[in-house]
Amino acid sequence: MADFQEQLQRLQEQLQRLQAQANQLPPLIPEPPPPVDPDNPDWADERARIEARVRRETSVPELQAQLIAALLENEQLRQALEEERQNHARTREGLITALGDALDTLKRRRRSPKPP
Numbered sequence: 707m708a709d710f711q712e713q714l715q716r717l718q719e720q721l722q723r724l725q726a727q728a729n730q731l732p733p734l735i736p737e738p739p740p741p742v743d744p745d746n747p748d749w750a751d752e753r754a755r756i757e758a759r760v761r762r763e764t765s766v767p768e769l770q771a772q773l774i775a776a777l778l779e780n781e782q783l784r785q786a787l788e789e790e791r792q793n794h795a796r797t798r799e800g801l802i803t804a805l806g807d808a809l810d811t812l813k814r815r816r817r818s819p820k821p822p
Contacts (some may be wrong), residue, residue: 713812714809714812714813714816720803721806721809724802724805728801728802
């Protein structure tokens with residue numbers, strides 16, 4: 707019985723440590739970056755490339771079509787990222803719950819009388 711109590715205590719301590727570690731982990735999917743500041747020098751090359759492309763495209767309908775395609779892709783990526791965040795949160799919660807359930811099961815098994 708003392709072995710059971712020691713093992714149970716170790717498992718409870720391990721569960722607490724793991725829960726504390728899980729709460730400190732950064733999310734697997736980072737928060738989206740802040741919007742790009744087009745005047746930021748870090749984006750000068752990209753901005754120049756885009757400006758050159760826009761100047762080449764003199765047709766307003768072509769530019770509108772590209773803008774629509776870019777906005778649709780942006781929305782699809784935003785939705786996919788949000789879905790991935792939700793899946794990650796569910797998985798994390800499920801794993802913590804499963805660990806807690808395993809400890810509860812171990813407690814119940816150890817408490818129940820052993821068959822003769």
